[in-house]
Amino acid sequence: MGRQPGIRGGTLRTLIGGQRDVRLMPINSYSRLVGYDASLTLQPDILAEYTVEDDRIYTFHLRDGHRWSDGSPFTSEDFRYCWEDVIENRDLLRGGPPADLKVDGEVARFEVLGPLSVRYSWSRPAPAFLTRLAAPVPLVLALPSAYLRDFHARYQTPEKLGDLIVRYRVDDWPSLHTKVSRQNRPENPDLPTLEAWRPRTAPPAEQFVFERNPYFHRVDADGVQLPYIDRWLFNVSSSEIITAKTATGESDLQLGGISFPDYTLLKHAQHSYPQKVSLWTRTQGSSVALMPNLNCGDPVWRGLFRDVRMRRAMSLAIDRAEINKVLYYGLARESANTILPESPLFKPGYATAWAQHDPDMANALLDEVGLARRDRSGTRLLPDGRKAGIMVESAGESTLETDVLELITDHFREVGLPLYIRTSQRDIFRSRALGGAVMMSVWQGLDNGVPTSEMSPNELAPTSDDQMQWPLWGLHYMSAETSGEGPDLPAARQLVALLRQWRQTTTSAQRVDIWTKMLEIHADQVFTIGTVNGALQPVVKSSRLRNVPEEALFGFEPTSYLGAYMPDTFWYQGAD
Known part of the structure; x- marks a missing residue:
């Protein structure tokens, strides 16, 4: 399906299973220095252009006149601030520059070439550099310096920093700067962004509002500034009832919280509500x-x-x-x-x-x-005499996982291995795994x-x-x-x-x-x-929503869920 020129306006509703899922917004919005298109080819996006020499020297050129969502200029100063005042600042990054900026321990050399040009280089090849910039959660190289200076010890008075530390309920200035500067968790409505929609809501909230960025850099073939959609609402719901709410017309575009077993119900709902269900191909190495x-x-x-x-x-x-x-x-x-x-x-x-x-x-x-x-029941025993029962732990976010585990439990029982299922919250689950307390996990594959x-x-x-x-x-x-x-x-x-x-x-x-x-x-x-x-993923959209592909790949990486299909070009037929 070709992309049609659209009409600006309208509000898009999406259901999320918890407040943390606001992080899906910059993943789906997918504004990147360099990004993948729908054919998974790297293209300049925020950058006007870039050049690569010997996979070692990367020169970036910015767009003249590009601005952050608050209207402040987006220039090489934002790259310099990110590099010198954040990445190289051991108060903020105790471990020093991240691994993505190193080749065999050698940290990239950063240079400002002019107001709209910067360069990163190594003495050896760094072939992963651009792909890290195109990732769903990208390597961050630029920050809104005009805004963030107020939260940095190099630029702000100790007295003012002290007031801000109290106001933002943190312990010290590094915690303060980290809290207000997170681009991958859009929880600070004051933080300028380069994404298509800017956050207007701070947690806690039951609804997170994102409004169009008036300085977004993309335009359509007719020169109309994108995004077409004015507002994107993330409505917090219990993950268990996202399917039911979607089936009753409470979402205009839904990918998360629904899975293939829900397809029949969602397809049937088309007869009652103005929505349409498509099936995309999941890109994970294994669904479960x-x-x-x-x-x-x-x-x-x-x-x-x-x-x-x-x-x-x-x-x-x-x-x-x-x-x-x-x-x-x-x-x-x-x-x-x-x-x-x-x-x-x-x-x-x-x-x-x-x-x-x-x-x-x-x-x-x-x-x-x-x-x-x-033992007498046929259960295998460990060398120390304990039953060889395997506790498999789940984040409890997918009924499909539960259904698969029920079948695997029968399969393992046939070879003498009892399988027990334990559910816990994702954060607790991960910290327990790091602590060695988790024996086996169930998750998605690659x-x-x-x-x-x-x-x-x-x-x-x-x-x-x-x-x-x-x-x-x-x-x-x-x-x-x-x-x-x-x-x-x-x-x-x-x-x-x-x-x-x-x-x-x-x-x-x-x-x-x-x-x-x-x-x-x-x-x-x-x-x-x-x-x-290669499982199929239902995608439910309003019947008025245009430019959403009928068939596509669905996954976190490399498509960033909706990201590679440019949601800024989605629009409503009959938008106000």
Whole structure:
């Protein structure tokens, strides 16, 4: 569907499951220095243009006359402030510049070339630099300096800072600056933005209002300034009733909080309310995946999960065909947690590795790893005599996860492994995983199941503390080795080494080779256990809303949910 020129006006309503989900706004609005278009090609966006030399030297040119949402000029000074007064300020960033600005420990060299030009350079290649700027939660290189100086010790008097610290209920000036400057959590209505819509509501609230940015940089083919939609409302609801509220016409555009099992209800609602349901293809490596915690605090379970035979056995125990048939009407693809056929890097062997339903082989592998003993009921026993029951933890945000787990519970029981389900809030869940208290998690698979070789393979290596299969190893990497633990499993260490090699590549062929090696390690080692991918995601929109694709890829990375499809171009037929 081609993009039609639109009419400005109207209010768009979306339901969210909690106040924290206001962070979806800058993800979906997707205004970036450099961003992906709908074909996943990198393009200058906020930047007027950029040049790259030898994958080492990146020169950025800004638009003449571009302004922040408060009308203040957007210039190289905002890049300088971000670099010198934030990134290099150890009071604000105790660990120093983030890993995304380093190549083998070398921090980028930053230069201001003029009022509208800046440069970042390294002595070695930094091929991931632009992709980090295009990410759903991007590397931040520019901040609204005119506004933020008032909250910075270099520019503000101690007396005034003291008053602000009391007013904003924080402990010190670094906490103050961090609180007011968060671009990825639009909770400060006073913070100028470059996004299409600016926040007008501070939490706590039941409704978060975003209004059009009067200085937004994009225009349509006729020269009309975008966005077309005047206001975007995020209405907080209980996540359990988002589907019901959507089905009764309380949302004008809904992607979150609904899933494929809701499709029949939502489709039926079209007859009663002026809305339409489309089906997009989910890009996750697995719609639902199990994540055995290789950093589990229990030494017995930690040893078992680090044995590849245990991970393979659990994968072989799962009947993916049943999951697909019962929960996805056979429309998804049975697969390990890996990339999708839509990716140019895909090979069929990645999807089928240790993903067949083979209870006999699973039983044999479980016997080999030291779980041969069973009690009278057939439950396997750990070497120390405890029942080999696995507690799997969920953030409780998806009924689909629960339904998949119910089927997997039956599959695991057949090989003598009881499965117990525990639900907790996402933040508590993640902190418990870091503390080693979580044995196994249920989550989505790879965020980016449709990568090209030009995209960083960082998801395949321990790089973040929210990777539930190895949170301490991920924390070690993201903290520049100052926290967490270094991976002590050879295959995990190899993934980190390959990622570092990718970060030094200069050709597409080199990047394809490294991606291939990392994907092969994942297929062989089963660090995470996938079920199905390529599942369909309902997207509900008002029947008057235009320019929303009928078919598209749906996922966090690389499309930033709606971001790659430019919601600033969505418009209402018959808008006031």
